[in-house]
Amino acid sequence: MKIVACIKQVPDSAAKVVVENGQISWGDAPLVINPWDEFAVEAALQQKEALGGEVIAVSMGGEAAKEALKHALAMGCDQAILISDQALEGLDTQGTARVLAAAIQKIGGVDMAFFGRQTIDGDAGLTPAQSARVLGWPFLGLTAKVECSGRTVKVERATEEGRQMVSAELPVVFSIAKDYGEPRYPSFMGIRKASRAEIPVWSLSDLGISAPAPVIAWPALLNPPSREVNCEFITGGSPEEIANALADKIIAEKVL
Amino acid sequence: MKTWVYIDHFKGEALPASWEAVGVGKTLGSVTALVFGSGVEALAKSAFEYGADEVLLGDDAVLADFRAEVYASTLSKLASEQSPDLILLPTTTRGRELAAMTAIDLNTGVLVDVTAVEVDGDKVVATRPIYAGKLLEKTVCNAKPQIVTLRGRAFPKPEAQAGKAGTLTRVTPVAEAKTNVEGYSTGEGGVSLTDAGVIVSGGRGTSNNPALTPPPGLDEKQAEIWKAQEGFKKVGELAKVLGGALGASRAAVDAGYIPYAHQVGQTGKVVSPDLYIACGISGAIQHLAGMRTSKMIVAINKDAEAPIFKVARYGVVGDMHQVVPALTEAFKKKLGK
Numbered sequence: 001m002k003i004v005a006c007i008k009q010v011p012d013s014a015a016k017v018v019v020e021n022g023q024i025s026w027g028d029a030p031l032v033i034n035p036w037d038e039f040a041v042e043a044a045l046q047q048k049e050a051l052g053g054e055v056i057a058v059s060m061g062g063e064a065a066k067e068a069l070k071h072a073l074a075m076g077c078d079q080a081i082l083i084s085d086q087a088l089e090g091l092d093t094q095g096t097a098r099v100l101a102a103a104i105q106k107i108g109g110v111d112m113a114f115f116g117r118q119t120i121d122g123d124a125g126l127t128p129a130q131s132a133r134v135l136g137w138p139f140l141g142l143t144a145k146v147e148c149s150g151r152t153v154k155v156e157r158a159t160e161e162g163r164q165m166v167s168a169e170l171p172v173v174f175s176i177a178k179d180y181g182e183p184r185y186p187s188f189m190g191i192r193k194a195s196r197a198e199i200p201v202w203s204l205s206d207l208g209i210s211a212p213a214p215v216i217a218w219p220a221l222l223n224p225p226s227r228e229v230n231c232e233f234i235t236g237g238s239p240e241e242i243a244n245a246l247a248d249k250i251i252a253e254k255v256l
Numbered sequence: 257m258k259t260w261v262y263i264d265h266f267k268g269e270a271l272p273a274s275w276e277a278v279g280v281g282k283t284l285g286s287v288t289a290l291v292f293g294s295g296v297e298a299l300a301k302s303a304f305e306y307g308a309d310e311v312l313l314g315d316d317a318v319l320a321d322f323r324a325e326v327y328a329s330t331l332s333k334l335a336s337e338q339s340p341d342l343i344l345l346p347t348t349t350r351g352r353e354l355a356a357m358t359a360i361d362l363n364t365g366v367l368v369d370v371t372a373v374e375v376d377g378d379k380v381v382a383t384r385p386i387y388a389g390k391l392l393e394k395t396v397c398n399a400k401p402q403i404v405t406l407r408g409r410a411f412p413k414p415e416a417q418a419g420k421a422g423t424l425t426r427v428t429p430v431a432e433a434k435t436n437v438e439g440y441s442t443g444e445g446g447v448s449l450t451d452a453g454v455i456v457s458g459g460r461g462t463s464n465n466p467a468l469t470p471p472p473g474l475d476e477k478q479a480e481i482w483k484a485q486e487g488f489k490k491v492g493e494l495a496k497v498l499g500g501a502l503g504a505s506r507a508a509v510d511a512g513y514i515p516y517a518h519q520v521g522q523t524g525k526v527v528s529p530d531l532y533i534a535c536g537i538s539g540a541i542q543h544l545a546g547m548r549t550s551k552m553i554v555a556i557n558k559d560a561e562a563p564i565f566k567v568a569r570y571g572v573v574g575d576m577h578q579v580v581p582a583l584t585e586a587f588k589k590k591l592g593k
Binding site: 011013015019092097120122125126127128130132133139142154158161162163168179215217221223224231239242243246253255256 | 266324325328348349352353355356357359360361363364365366367368369381383384385386387388389390391392393394395396397398399434435436437438439440441448450454498516517519522523524530531540541542548551552553554555565566567568569570571572573574575578579582583585586587590591
């Protein structure tokens, strides 16, 4: 099996993110592999372990994104490729999908491409389905369980209404839900191997495409209205008395 | 603006966010609702009652299960023939996938999980939370049709007008299936946090009830989980009395107290119920990101310094294991249940 895991580097989920002078700032919080993408890497590695083959981690971004790729290598991916090009600044999800699809095609002979369900910065969750659409491959979104036999893959999808069982023929694009199971930690040996890895950088001309024209624009970034409210503490008396007073307050607010 | 609204449904049951989207569409002009499925003519009738002027009804066995590739090909063909200015969808799993693929087909873009909409000429200027609501962005789509998915509960649901009718046009699906839906098991998951008007959530605090003695034979971790599950029963009972859903913090999910489907936060569900009651949740930034847009937040925590109190309207500094059951009893009496 030739397996690709697409990942992105994002500010850590514990970061305090604010807008300063129209720019997004996350202070000195670290950049990490998108937490959802760790599940994609885990699923990719499990398929390799079950079926044989190799896992290639692919990311689009600046030089710093090599750190996210090294995390994927340390988890056990065999190779990593960074797609980096000045012309990719300000790309929207449609453009990202076209670039990733071109990379998957250039790698060649790919059977499975794994994505996280969404990134925790842009929160769009569009790129996995859009990459599948550009490739013309089946899309199995929010996959929680994968079974592959021959060229047929059967999955359980974690949807709002419960599990949905879906099958398709390879090659396939997956997005992986957290229900899949905890991603592994990088091993000590893996970290050593990753630290020495040479990560090739592909430009748009290496992919043989020009920069996709952006369709989406972002005229403004805003800090959300402050949620700081004055908390009224209910005090005094037994838990029952406090609960009674609190229930009266909640009922009076007409939120039930 | 010529607006289309995709009516998302599961087995013929429309999601409330679909009607909210019709309501938004009506503020922009006439609305054409898209109803796809098999045996879904009743949904077309509901779409008229919620305000649609026209319905494009794709009622066909090939549309029986939602398959994004089939629905997208059908929607893309209709849109390229009839050139709507705007396509609105609810931000559900199906809505997101359908929007994503249709945008590729039509060489346009998606403004996803939008919480506010303004109009500037022939363009929609959408506001959407990013970084799980830590920031907002204003965003526009510079191609046609503009595709916008609307966050559930961010817009009012219109009143249905019984008996209101409109123009029904039947359309033929484009059957380009690449996947087979083999069945459903609704036993697992199926926690509808994003639709819920009331959410009662538990955190790490569910596990430290000193009054409980775990059954013998459990190791330390098992005993902790057993205690937490007892704690979550109390939280769940309060949720039930209020007709709400049961949520949890990431810390509680990661500790194995409760399945992931209940998780609220940046790597769980982002919710905005009318009432959010946080029990034994300290309020880590990634949890706050997922629930800060709730209309009213109530926090019960034994630590008076917990960050959750900074976003709460009402707070109780106390033991959730005593306060939560007492609150359940109080609501039972006051709400006559």
